[in-house]
Amino acid sequence: MVLGLLPAIRGGLGELARTGQHARLIDGYFRPYARAFEAVHYFSYLDETLDDFTKDPEVTARVRLHRGGDWHPWAYGFLMPLRYARELRQCSILRVFQVTGTLPAVIAKQRFGVPFVTTYGFWYGRLARSAATSALRRGVETLGLRAAAGVIVTTPELGAHVAARAGAAKVHLIPNGVDTVRFAPAPHAPRRARNVLYVGRLSSEKNLGSIVDAAARLASRFELQLTFVGDGPARAALEAEARRHNVAAEFVPVVEHGRVPSFLTAADAFVLPSHTEGHPKILLEAMSAGVPCIASDVGGNRAIIEPGVTGLLFDLGDPGALAGALARVLDDPARARELGERARARAVERYDLTRLVAEEIELLKRLARSDR
Structure with missing residues (x-):
């Protein structure tokens, strides 16, 4: 054939x-x-x-x-x-x-x-x-x-x-x-600043300003480092918003797919706050890498994450919901570890x-x- x-x-x-x-x-x-x-x-x-x-x-x-x-x-x-x-x-x-x-x-x-x-x-x-x-x-x-x-x-x-x-x-x-061999958990060295990661296109439908807003809301509780891997038309506005809120944010240009696991395994949380998603591959990759995942409660994300079991979903209509979900992950290392382990098991089982x-x-x- x-x-x-x-x-x-x-x-x-x-x-x-x-x-x-x-x-x-x-x-x-x-x-x-x-x-x-x-x-x-x-x-x-x-x-x-x-x-x-x-x-x-x-x-x-x-x-x-x-x-x-x-x-x-x-x-x-x-x-x-x-x-x-x-x-x-x-x-x-x-x-x-x-x-x-x-x-x-x-x-x-x-x-x-x-x-x-x-x-x-x-x-x-x-x-x-x-x-x-x-x-x-x-x-x-x-x-x-x-x-x-x-x-x-x-x-x-x-x-x-x-x-x-x-x-x-x-x-x-x-x-x-997801390639569950390539995207696998790896030892995570604790650092003073908690690393919150996003990987993907920097565009308006991804709602990335909400990550900056959540970091600003949590500034008095955690030392946070945001990492955005990717590029797109919203990058300049996002950089300006991070500066305006005095939020530490690193912007990494598009990387080869084979380098993405190293960013995931260095993260304390992965966030996908999009207004709409189909069936996001990067969310599967983050789960397979054992990273605690937080995503907007929209169709494609909802199809992948079982709330409270393999990750957390937040309501786009609630301005403080992402900050609340992020705080629950960062405040409780044992819970974060369980979310990551269950996410990894789900990725291997289904994806x-x-x-x-x-x-x-x-x-x-x-x-x-x-x-x-």
């Missing part, structure tokens, strides 16, 4: 590299795909080569990257099935990593009869920057969900949404996973990436064309 891979609209390894995530795709997905299929084709929107990102012989022997170019991404979504018609015809099934990238898969299905499976892991239309883009994304979503042979969802809530739009028979619940990717591969083979 031959597997074809389609990224999200505009996507490619270079786009993932800007947030340090390309290694996760290569190590966690490309490698097991290469073991399970005769050949793997990755159709990028970007002008790039696989050698730019990996020299792993196991990957390069079976994975072929088909480069994009200097095209408008939506236009290239139409062009790709024409440009790479021969390669797409060879595929037994296509795997689309986000529903926003289903346009070329729909065309390939219509022209060549290649079935496809897509992930619906987030309410993608909600984060569109304009009404026109939102409408376009919703249109592609509808088209993609209806044409897909199967839809992978990461939470039951998203599964219900897809079932209402495309039918329950297409829905397959496979949550995001081991190796097992979940194997489950996905079994689904892809079941839905693939038998003649290829």
